[in-house]
Amino acid sequence: xxxxxxxxxxxxxxxxxxxxxxxVEYLADIAHLSSFYYQRLFSRLVKKPVAEYIKLRRLxxxxxxxxxxxxxxxxxxxxxxxxDHSIYTKNFKSSYGVTPDEYRKNPVRxxxxxxxxxxxxxxxxxxxxPLITESIVIEITRKTLDKxxxxxxxxxxxxxxxxxxxxxxxxxxxxxxxxxxYRKEESKIPNxxxxxxxxxxxxxxxxxxxFNYFVGGEVENKAKDFASFEMxxxxxxxxxxxxxxxxxxxxxxxxxxxxYLMGIWMPKxxxxxEPYSIEMYTGTDQNPPNVEIWVKVK
Numbered sequence: 001x002x003x004x005x006x007x008x009x010x011x012x013x014x015x016x017x018x019x020x021x022x023x024v025e026y027l028a029d030i031a032h033l034s035s036f037y038y039q040r041l042f043s044r045l046v047k048k049p050v051a052e053y054i055k056l057r058r059l060x061x062x063x064x065x066x067x068x069x070x071x072x073x074x075x076x077x078x079x080x081x082x083x084d085h086s087i088y089t090k091n092f093k094s095s096y097g098v099t100p101d102e103y104r105k106n107p108v109r110x111x112x113x114x115x116x117x118x119x120x121x122x123x124x125x126x127x128x129x130p131l132i133t134e135s136i137v138i139e140i141t142r143k144t145l146d147k148x149x150x151x152x153x154x155x156x157x158x159x160x161x162x163x164x165x166x167x168x169x170x171x172x173x174x175x176x177x178x179x180x181x182y183r184k185e186e187s188k189i190p191n192x193x194x195x196x197x198x199x200x201x202x203x204x205x206x207x208x209x210x211f212n213y214f215v216g217g218e219v220e221n222k223a224k225d226f227a228s229f230e231m232x233x234x235x236x237x238x239x240x241x242x243x244x245x246x247x248x249x250x251x252x253x254x255x256x257x258x259x260y261l262m263g264i265w266m267p268k269x270x271x272x273x274e275p276y277s278i279e280m281y282t283g284t285d286q287n288p289p290n291v292e293i294w295v296k297v298k
Contacts, residue, residue: 004118006031007045010038014054015115018061019079024050046116047168053113056170058082059095060112066104073100095170109176114167114252120260124268136253137242140265143294145233151198152189153182153216155227157205164211165263166255175200175213179250182215189226192217196282201229203276231278232296237261237271239293246289254279254291261293272298 010027027050028038042050058080065076077088077100092100096110103110117133125131130139156178162171179200186192197218205212214229222228241257243249258277266273274296281291 002122003041004045004122006033007038007042008116008118010042011046011115011118014057018054018058019081021081022054045118045121048113054081055091056095056113057115059092059170060110060114062088062092062100063103063110063112066100067107069104073104076100097171109173109180109251111163111169111171111173111176112167112251113170114255116167117256120256121264124265135243135248136256137240137288138257138260139240140261141238141240142297143236143238145231145236147233149231150219150222151201151214151216151229151231152192152219152223152226153198153214153229154178154185155212155214155229157207157210158213160209160211166258167252173251175202175215176250178213178215182217186217189217189219190223191219191221193219198281199229199231200279200281201231201276202278231294235297236294237266237273237297238295239265240290241293242288242290244288249289249291254293257291258293261295266295274298 010030013027013030014022024039025035028035031038033041039050042053046053048056062076062080065071065079066073073088074085077085080088082088082091089099089101092098092103096103098108117135119133120131123131125138125140128139128141130137156174158174161169163169163173163175182198186198195218199214199216201214203212203214214227216227216229239257239261241249241253243253262277276296278294279291280294
């Protein structure tokens, strides 16, 4: 068994027993390592100390329970391993910028520290060969866009530290909020093309520490009162990502696909790209749900 496989085994155990007592010594036994080396290896591979990772996963999972208003916040806190309401509230506010009570009253989209799939860090796939993991399917290919495509929609500026790396940052999910705004107000955008193509595009901001995010649908012409984004013609590397549900796709799998493409695959192949990325969706009713990540080759 590779070292990363031993750590992944304990990651799965943590997820399956998130409301139970989780002692480092027991997790180290699962990995067949001493407590010292287990904690050292875990921090290196998962990018968080064991205790911090468990806390962040408990906070993430607890957000689901908070949506049930019949359950007291104190009971949620205790179920997920926090001694009392005040400790839970302090940690929740520190991670997400809102209190559990505020989140319950206004359940905005949040970024979580997601359960990692360490296999992705040690596998480099060939073009057009799918990589199948426990929860997602990833396939990378090269495509040519023959003509510029135009999209109208909405845009916002996002603080990089609150969003990147995807799946490793916590706080309000501003990109997700903008996606929800688009889905609610899509019908207001005039002259959308009938094939339901929509995108989310990330590109540099003029402000240091920020990036711009655009969400919109494909059109023929720009429209007044809406932001626009042009997807220019040329050669692209695309990363197709599939997940079991659309919610899983946009909240977890998209980040894993993006991190794999930009952090593992692109550096390995030494391909230079333009400073933006595009998420392309073809509807929310696909089975299985799918998104393509496009990056333009220089």
